[in-house]
Amino acid sequence: MNPMNTQEKHLLFLRSALTEENPFIKTKEIIDWVNSRNFATNVSINRITFDRLKNWNTDNDFYSLNHDSGKFFSIIGINVDTNYGEIESWDQPIINQPEIGYLGFITKEFNGILYFLMQAKIEPGNVNNVQLSPTLQATKSNYSQVHHGKKPIYLEYFIERDRCEVLIDQLQSEQGSRFLKKRNRNIIIKTNEEVPLHDDFIWMTLGQIKRLISIDNLINMDTRTVISGIPFGSFDENTINFFNAIGNVSSTDFSKSMLASALSKYSYLNSFDDIIAWFTELKCKYEINIRQISLNKMRDWIISDDEIFHKDKKFFRIIATKIEISNREVSRWMQPLVEPAQEGLIVFIVKKIHGIYHFLVQAKVESGNFDTVEMAPTVQCLTGNYKTTPNNSLPYLDYVRNASKSQIKLDVIQSEEGGRFYKEQNRNLIIEADNNFDENLHQNYIWVSLNQLHTFLTFNNYLNIQARSLLSAISFM
Amino acid sequence: MNPMNTQEKHLLFLRSALTEENPFIKTKEIIDWVNSRNFATNVSINRITFDRLKNWNTDNDFYSLNHDSGKFFSIIGINVDTNYGEIESWDQPIINQPEIGYLGFITKEFNGILYFLMQAKIEPGNVNNVQLSPTLQATKSNYSQVHHGKKPIYLEYFIERDRCEVLIDQLQSEQGSRFLKKRNRNIIIKTNEEVPLHDDFIWMTLGQIKRLISIDNLINMDTRTVISGIPFGSFDENTINFFNAIGNVSSTDFSKSMLASALSKYSYLNSFDDIIAWFTELKCKYEINIRQISLNKMRDWIISDDEIFHKDKKFFRIIATKIEISNREVSRWMQPLVEPAQEGLIVFIVKKIHGIYHFLVQAKVESGNFDTVEMAPTVQCLTGNYKTTPNNSLPYLDYVRNASKSQIKLDVIQSEEGGRFYKEQNRNLIIEADNNFDENLHQNYIWVSLNQLHTFLTFNNYLNIQARSLLSAISFM
Numbered sequence: 001m002n003p004m005n006t007q008e009k010h011l012l013f014l015r016s017a018l019t020e021e022n023p024f025i026k027t028k029e030i031i032d033w034v035n036s037r038n039f040a041t042n043v044s045i046n047r048i049t050f051d052r053l054k055n056w057n058t059d060n061d062f063y064s065l066n067h068d069s070g071k072f073f074s075i076i077g078i079n080v081d082t083n084y085g086e087i088e089s090w091d092q093p094i095i096n097q098p099e100i101g102y103l104g105f106i107t108k109e110f111n112g113i114l115y116f117l118m119q120a121k122i123e124p125g126n127v128n129n130v131q132l133s134p135t136l137q138a139t140k141s142n143y144s145q146v147h148h149g150k151k152p153i154y155l156e157y158f159i160e161r162d163r164c165e166v167l168i169d170q171l172q173s174e175q176g177s178r179f180l181k182k183r184n185r186n187i188i189i190k191t192n193e194e195v196p197l198h199d200d201f202i203w204m205t206l207g208q209i210k211r212l213i214s215i216d217n218l219i220n221m222d223t224r225t226v227i228s229g230i231p232f233g234s235f236d237e238n239t240i241n242f243f244n245a246i247g248n249v250s251s252t253d254f255s256k257s258m259l260a261s262a263l264s265k266y267s268y269l270n271s272f273d274d275i276i277a278w279f280t281e282l283k284c285k286y287e288i289n290i291r292q293i294s295l296n297k298m299r300d301w302i303i304s305d306d307e308i309f310h311k312d313k314k315f316f317r318i319i320a321t322k323i324e325i326s327n328r329e330v331s332r333w334m335q336p337l338v339e340p341a342q343e344g345l346i347v348f349i350v351k352k353i354h355g356i357y358h359f360l361v362q363a364k365v366e367s368g369n370f371d372t373v374e375m376a377p378t379v380q381c382l383t384g385n386y387k388t389t390p391n392n393s394l395p396y397l398d399y400v401r402n403a404s405k406s407q408i409k410l411d412v413i414q415s416e417e418g419g420r421f422y423k424e425q426n427r428n429l430i431i432e433a434d435n436n437f438d439e440n441l442h443q444n445y446i447w448v449s450l451n452q453l454h455t456f457l458t459f460n461n462y463l464n465i466q467a468r469s470l471l472s473a474i475s476f477m
Numbered sequence: 478m479n480p481m482n483t484q485e486k487h488l489l490f491l492r493s494a495l496t497e498e499n500p501f502i503k504t505k506e507i508i509d510w511v512n513s514r515n516f517a518t519n520v521s522i523n524r525i526t527f528d529r530l531k532n533w534n535t536d537n538d539f540y541s542l543n544h545d546s547g548k549f550f551s552i553i554g555i556n557v558d559t560n561y562g563e564i565e566s567w568d569q570p571i572i573n574q575p576e577i578g579y580l581g582f583i584t585k586e587f588n589g590i591l592y593f594l595m596q597a598k599i600e601p602g603n604v605n606n607v608q609l610s611p612t613l614q615a616t617k618s619n620y621s622q623v624h625h626g627k628k629p630i631y632l633e634y635f636i637e638r639d640r641c642e643v644l645i646d647q648l649q650s651e652q653g654s655r656f657l658k659k660r661n662r663n664i665i666i667k668t669n670e671e672v673p674l675h676d677d678f679i680w681m682t683l684g685q686i687k688r689l690i691s692i693d694n695l696i697n698m699d700t701r702t703v704i705s706g707i708p709f710g711s712f713d714e715n716t717i718n719f720f721n722a723i724g725n726v727s728s729t730d731f732s733k734s735m736l737a738s739a740l741s742k743y744s745y746l747n748s749f750d751d752i753i754a755w756f757t758e759l760k761c762k763y764e765i766n767i768r769q770i771s772l773n774k775m776r777d778w779i780i781s782d783d784e785i786f787h788k789d790k791k792f793f794r795i796i797a798t799k800i801e802i803s804n805r806e807v808s809r810w811m812q813p814l815v816e817p818a819q820e821g822l823i824v825f826i827v828k829k830i831h832g833i834y835h836f837l838v839q840a841k842v843e844s845g846n847f848d849t850v851e852m853a854p855t856v857q858c859l860t861g862n863y864k865t866t867p868n869n870s871l872p873y874l875d876y877v878r879n880a881s882k883s884q885i886k887l888d889v890i891q892s893e894e895g896g897r898f899y900k901e902q903n904r905n906l907i908i909e910a911d912n913n914f915d916e917n918l919h920q921n922y923i924w925v926s927l928n929q930l931h932t933f934l935t936f937n938n939y940l941n942i943q944a945r946s947l948l949s950a951i952s953f954m
Contacts (some may be wrong), residue, residue, distance in 0.1 A: 006750060168750060168754065168755055169754035169758060170754075171757050185757060185761050231750065233692065267880060267905070271482070272483075272935065273644070274643075276646065277643045277647075280646040280648050280937070281646060283648060284617065284662050335876060370848075371847075410837060446575040458749065458753060459936040460757070
């Protein structure tokens with residue numbers, strides 16, 4: 001197979017992003033299909049005590065919580081010291097899962113349009129039982145078949161590399177406040193072979209995926225992170241006008257401007273060198289030191305028979321669960337899950353400059369970050385108590401609260417990964433700055449164009465998962 | 478001061494790289510000046526026993542070797558397990574210096590040409606006592622004046638940011654086989670102020686610096702790493718022909734082609750997405766686990782009264798030294814130094830494709846790497862015994878050994894940092910592939926254009942310090 005050149009690849013992604021018509025399944029039918037599967041699926045999660053958590057152990061008087069096999073993940077305690085933010089030192093539980101996760105899409109061209117092979121996947125912690133996920137979710141052990149376990153479906157397309165062309169292959173981070181230096185490999189491959197369509201799998205265009213991200217809790221986190229990394233290239237104005245002309249006639253002004261912003265090689269505020277210099281300075285300024293401690297020695301956290309919780313019931317708690325999922329067949333297992341104390345909020349404030357949308361990016365330190373600082377949304381209070389936070393204590397939160405309806409360009413509830421988190425949801429907002437927006441930025445904030453954000457995404461590990469979730473939701477139609 | 482736009486900045490760097498004429502000091506005079514300073518400087522290094530190393534302690538029966546202040550650096554033992562390379566497990570001493578180092582140049586425009594403020598700096602381990610270094614070499618503590626110690630000269634230009642414009646500010650790695658996850662901040666700032674010229678400081682063009690890198694042991698490692706990160710932009714063919722026309726008349730074909738390769742936005746083999754996918758796959762494939770152990774528990778290493786050495790006298794040894802440096806005044810102190818077992822070799826094999834030089838990049842795992850794999854030169858046997866290594870055991874070493882004289886485009890001996898390493902030198906080679914070069918690449922190797930390498934440099938922490946040293950030596954004149 002002749003590999004495409006970069007521009008062909010960008011155009012292929014772009015055409016798919018601008019296509020909602022799908023002869024295999026209409027967008028409305030996808031929703032019905034997922035709903036019907038939700039209806040046919042029963043997920044029962046019962047809280048149990050830690051001592052009944054089969055195959056899990058709390059070694060050394062609750063030093064940490066581990067699977068007997070040494071695989072999957074563990075819950076460990078950490079002590080955090082940092083010069084970032086108002087709180088200089090705290091303890092917390094965190095998920096330790098050193099294995100890289102593999103999140104992969106098989107794609108295939110039909111009549112010149114690229115289709116993504118989506119899976120309707122059940123995860124115990126999902127708010128809706130079933131969400132649309134990538135073709136493959138696997139651990140490195142699954143992927144490399146080290147342990148000769150059950151082979152994930154479609155794995156062979158990813159492993160036998162001469163069967164497919166690699167379109168993207170990136171390392172990206174997970175939630176820094178919940179995972180210790182965890183990263184996932186985000187892969188999109190393209191095949192020319194006939195692909196047998198297993199139950200629970202359908203072909204969707206990128207335009208359909210982006211359309212459905214505007215519906216609450218339907219497209220899972222893994223899908224959102226992978227598609228956020230899709231590059232569309234950088235073009236001049238004439239080319240962008242051309243793409244706009246061929247775009248869907250139902251386009252809104254906002255989506256047309258976002259298309260231009262994704263594609264435009266021009267940025268009007270900060271160059272890459274400026275942004276990298278800003279980022280370097282903050283990486284040097286902020287320090288965070290992490291040290292593993294015993295779960296039972298964490299300050300302000302209490303371990304009861306069936307949960308590990310903060311003394312003020314803040315942040316999140318670790319619970320032990322017995323899970324039974326039944327649809328065509330029944331599966332049962334037990335595992336710990338992380339349950340948030342409340343819903344979170346992530347917001348990008350955007351501003352159009354010479355027709356190009358720029359995003360107000362925050363440099364944010366989180367305890368589990370691989371390299372101290374990542375680029376985060378303007379506002380990120382993940383399971384923080386943003387509804388009761390006093391005004392101005394968090395930059396731009398007050399501005400977001402007072403935004404008028406016409407400024408709200410996206411407003412959707414999205415789930416975190418249902419294999420680790422129990423019904424964790426975040427409200428995703430994109431807010432357009434109005435004329436009252438204060439041009440003097442808070443410390444740690446910078447304007448970055450959408451095209452520049454895509455470039456940082458390509459170079460791996462710059463944007464955090466919350467920023468990527470918001471970017472994935474931007475539709476060009 | 479009005480900041481330059483990106484293109485103005487690139488052109489300013491480029492003009493300086495194409496300028497050797499300097500009204501302040503001619504290139505020849507710089508060499509004489511450094512020679513005279515070398516002559517006037519006496520560095521005496523005497524080996525002592527560890528127990529006489531004043532202000533240093535070997536706590537807990539030689540668990541590690543530390544400065545009493547807890548500052549500077551320490552020598553620790555590590556146990557390394559990896560699935561990369563032929564040796565799966567070993568122990569070694571490594572330098573632990575968690576503080577980010579600051580390497581900074583003040584630059585200033587005189588008659589439209591950018592000049593770099595260079596320092597003639599003495600370091601105890603230097604082969605030549607005096608080498609040309611950046612304006613500022615400081616630790617983060619120096620820089621932020623946390624400890625109110627002696628203020629490094631010219632520091633205020635870097636700290637009072639409204640006095641200067643930041644041209645580059647990057648985080649880059651140090652030697653992964655010697656330093657544990659050490660990174661330096663590489664900064665170039667530009668001032669419009671009058672800058673008082675202290676003793677030991679001179680203004681040089683980038684063209685002069687690059688010219689002098691072709692002389693053995695004259696431009697220090699810190700200078701080489703900072704200037705390797707200078708971006709020159711990406712242009713089309715017409716613009717490049719224009720630059721070639723204004724370039725120095727003494728240009729060789731090689732330097733003209735390298736100029737075109739640095740500037741050309743075209744690459745003919747692999748796109749960024751291809752290279753990043755290649756890199757991601759290797760980052761996922763290779764694992765390295767580091768665990769601190771006691772220096773006195775390291776397998777195959779022996780601690781005597783005055784050195785820590787490998788039982789086969791391979792790699793390097795840690796020695797204790799008493800240092801006296803005298804020129805205008807006398808300074809005396811004691812410190813450990815790392816002495817290599819022999820000279821090392823670093824080589825880029827390059828190949829011209831459609832007039833653009835591509836570099837054969839190796840993905841290399843080293844024990845102290847911040848993120849497992851970095852992009853390294855085609856051949857890197859740092860203090861390895863390359864002269865006695867059997868043919869073919871190291872990819873491309875044999876090809877390099879048999880290269881004809883006309884293939885050798887650069888051949889110069891360079892020093893590692895003289896504050897940590899005792900007379901450590903590497904032979905730096907650039908070899909042009911001939912028609913006999915095998916197009917089937919070894920595993921872990923990929924062709925990357927010079928312009929692409931500059932982009933990876935800009936995005937931080939992709940290229941290792943050996944690769945950057947070689948790139949810094951490429952002259953466009």
